[in-house]
Amino acid sequence: MEIYDVIKILGICTLLLLSLTFIFGFFRINIPNRFQIHKWLGIITLILGLTHGFIVFYVNNLK
Incomplete structure (x- = not known):
């Protein structure tokens, strides 16, 4: 698996986690602990987004 596949x-x-985070935050779905799910999805999305951005920056500018 090459770096571009990663x-x-x-x-x-x-993108998928960002969409799920938006859905859990915007719509008033009756799910227990909806806010906790929204919070953890946001944290995971932020970590994945920063990792994705760092790898793209590394491949394009530092390699």
Whole structure:
């Protein structure tokens, strides 16, 4: 698996988690601990997004 495949997978996962975070935050779905799910999805999305961005920056500018 090349680095570009990892970048693509991280980008797609970040987009999917961002969509889920938006859905859990915007819509008033009656799920227990909805705010906790929204918070953890946001944290995971932020970590994946920063990792994705760092790898893209590394490949394009530092390599």
